[in-house]
Amino acid sequence: MIKMTCHGDDAYKYSDVIDFASNSNPCGASKKAVDAIRNNLDRISMYPDSDCVELCKEFAKYNNVCSENIIAGNGASEVIRLFCEVFLNKSDSVLIPSPVFSGFEANARLFCGEIKYLLLNSCDDFKINADEVLGEINRVKNRIKVVFLCSPNNPSGQFIPKESILKILKEAPETYVFLDESFIEFSEMDSMSSEVEKHGNLFVLRSMTKFFALAGLRVGCGVGNKNLIEILRGAKLEWNVNFPGQVAAVESLKDKEYIENSKFLIKKEKQNLFNGLSLINKLRVYPSYTNFFLVDIEKTGLKSGEMKSMLLKKNILIRDCSNFRGLSENYIRICTRTKKENEKLLDAIKEII
Amino acid sequence: MIKMTCHGDDAYKYSDVIDFASNSNPCGASKKAVDAIRNNLDRISMYPDSDCVELCKEFAKYNNVCSENIIAGNGASEVIRLFCEVFLNKSDSVLIPSPVFSGFEANARLFCGEIKYLLLNSCDDFKINADEVLGEINRVKNRIKVVFLCSPNNPSGQFIPKESILKILKEAPETYVFLDESFIEFSEMDSMSSEVEKHGNLFVLRSMTKFFALAGLRVGCGVGNKNLIEILRGAKLEWNVNFPGQVAAVESLKDKEYIENSKFLIKKEKQNLFNGLSLINKLRVYPSYTNFFLVDIEKTGLKSGEMKSMLLKKNILIRDCSNFRGLSENYIRICTRTKKENEKLLDAIKEII
Numbered sequence: 294m295i296k297m298t299c300h301g302d303d304a305y306k307y308s309d310v311i312d313f314a315s316n317s318n319p320c321g322a323s324k325k326a327v328d329a330i331r332n333n334l335d336r337i338s339m340y341p342d343s344d345c346v347e348l349c350k351e352f353a354k355y356n357n358v359c360s361e362n363i364i365a366g367n368g369a370s371e372v373i374r375l376f377c378e379v380f381l382n383k384s385d386s387v388l389i390p391s392p393v394f395s396g397f398e399a400n401a402r403l404f405c406g407e408i409k410y411l412l413l414n415s416c417d418d419f420k421i422n423a424d425e426v427l428g429e430i431n432r433v434k435n436r437i438k439v440v441f442l443c444s445p446n447n448p449s450g451q452f453i454p455k456e457s458i459l460k461i462l463k464e465a466p467e468t469y470v471f472l473d474e475s476f477i478e479f480s481e482m483d484s485m486s487s488e489v490e491k492h493g494n495l496f497v498l499r500s501m502t503k504f505f506a507l508a509g510l511r512v513g514c515g516v517g518n519k520n521l522i523e524i525l526r527g528a529k530l531e532w533n534v535n536f537p538g539q540v541a542a543v544e545s546l547k548d549k550e551y552i553e554n555s556k557f558l559i560k561k562e563k564q565n566l567f568n569g570l571s572l573i574n575k576l577r578v579y580p581s582y583t584n585f586f587l588v589d590i591e592k593t594g595l596k597s598g599e600m601k602s603m604l605l606k607k608n609i610l611i612r613d614c615s616n617f618r619g620l621s622e623n624y625i626r627i628c629t630r631t632k633k634e635n636e637k638l639l640d641a642i643k644e645i646i
Numbered sequence: 647m648i649k650m651t652c653h654g655d656d657a658y659k660y661s662d663v664i665d666f667a668s669n670s671n672p673c674g675a676s677k678k679a680v681d682a683i684r685n686n687l688d689r690i691s692m693y694p695d696s697d698c699v700e701l702c703k704e705f706a707k708y709n710n711v712c713s714e715n716i717i718a719g720n721g722a723s724e725v726i727r728l729f730c731e732v733f734l735n736k737s738d739s740v741l742i743p744s745p746v747f748s749g750f751e752a753n754a755r756l757f758c759g760e761i762k763y764l765l766l767n768s769c770d771d772f773k774i775n776a777d778e779v780l781g782e783i784n785r786v787k788n789r790i791k792v793v794f795l796c797s798p799n800n801p802s803g804q805f806i807p808k809e810s811i812l813k814i815l816k817e818a819p820e821t822y823v824f825l826d827e828s829f830i831e832f833s834e835m836d837s838m839s840s841e842v843e844k845h846g847n848l849f850v851l852r853s854m855t856k857f858f859a860l861a862g863l864r865v866g867c868g869v870g871n872k873n874l875i876e877i878l879r880g881a882k883l884e885w886n887v888n889f890p891g892q893v894a895a896v897e898s899l900k901d902k903e904y905i906e907n908s909k910f911l912i913k914k915e916k917q918n919l920f921n922g923l924s925l926i927n928k929l930r931v932y933p934s935y936t937n938f939f940l941v942d943i944e945k946t947g948l949k950s951g952e953m954k955s956m957l958l959k960k961n962i963l964i965r966d967c968s969n970f971r972g973l974s975e976n977y978i979r980i981c982t983r984t985k986k987e988n989e990k991l992l993d994a995i996k997e998i999i
Contacts, residue, residue: 340668
């Protein structure tokens, strides 16, 4: 019997809050994406393309790979699940450096035998060290089938350098590196997706949920070696990506102006938010390569759940990080929004502590 | 390693054809459903409700059960897959009376050990006999974990009487009856969904794809005993039903006028289409409880693939039934569309044969 574990994104439960928890682009969705849905409302009675041909083409261009390197999913979540369903057996172990997005654990648990955790160190800003990952892979006799990495990491904001990933790929060729890059557009770093044909054990996850702000449409993709993608395509659910999702994702990926403008705005406001948070006594703000910040609130004397509740009374939603494995009630996560909203958050935190 | 088998719905590949293959409501989607998507375009950046609370409420009202009896899915397809994933093991057998929708076989194959087929008889209009089903269940020593039934049946149009289903439920209490009612609105028969609390081994599948013409949005649901649903909910993918799909389905289910008008129109045109087809020499049209007809074209001398190609040249798409297990190149399937479109089809067939 299989059973999923819980997640933390609960923004849909609240109305009229400023959402600093979901980590999505404060500019909202591309207008061209919204127009694409509106202009195609007469086609919702038709089945969507089960093979997502157009969508895979755009994802391929965006990732600098071929269409045959792409599998599209009902959100990145479905891609994680499909990967686990296809490649994991009860005799396999997986490795999850933590803290990290709970979706890896929730899905891997359904299909693998054992999950090993590599707890990252707060003193080292939760950085991932390739040698430690390799050490853990070599230590486990029942070999590690998949190591799940997230870069930039949710919730720490850390980026894993290309050379570290390449080292793991080369020195652990029997282990799949499942690399979640859902937040890479918010950084100024390059995706690893164009490396998939060189490294058959690399699988990169991309999402339309965060930077492209299409959470409601459920579109994501995996980028991998052609052989690996062929296997995943053969096992996927039919018609898995809905039609509005397909057209909106295609138009979003093509909308270079939206992409550039969003990056420009977020880069500026992210720096302002970091500066503002850092100036508040009693907060330890971790450095971040992406649009959100992990914050240690221990010195405020408040627990993360208390701070979440107090901010909710001011119509502000943050992420209580206490249910991240390897974190505690001392941690919250805050994402960058617009200048005005960020200022409102800073004022609210100052009032509370 | 898991691998899906092929399906037959390929309408999305063709543009500007009259689609007699997809079996959906010729009235199209409810205008209220379309408006609901349009009026909520500003919410596509938010995660959809992972638990589909509002949608489950409406599905529950529609099925005369409680919300706790409902699991919502990314199309009925995802519900089939989830059911198989959760309840089938490699030591289990399933029974599939055929010909029937290929999705049962495609999904069951991924998770069960063996599939038994009960081939239905064309001389008996492919009717399902409860005693034959029970005989097969009793015959198989490695007991049948699930029997997949479809009523009205796709592609035969046959309806399974309530007393037959009840007999199977009672006399094979260790076997789940997975009852696909995707086409029940097109019949004048009652759903079995309100029986789920009385019979823990009954699971009913409903779809928004066919009668509600929302194929592009991927929404369906399963109706079952509360314990069974709790297990399925615990194992499902997070955020599995997209936001436009959730709001459009809710409004469609509430739109009683649309439902009544659609039923009225289809009932009338279905009879006209049946009469028209029956008048064409060389066609044997099977009686149908639903909106489509299985047609034996053997006497025309044409194979189903040939007839499909010839009609496509006239911008008409029909379903070539040769890849249904238990059928052959002698069978096509045609669904009811508008008066004018049905007449165009009848003229086209007459020209061809």
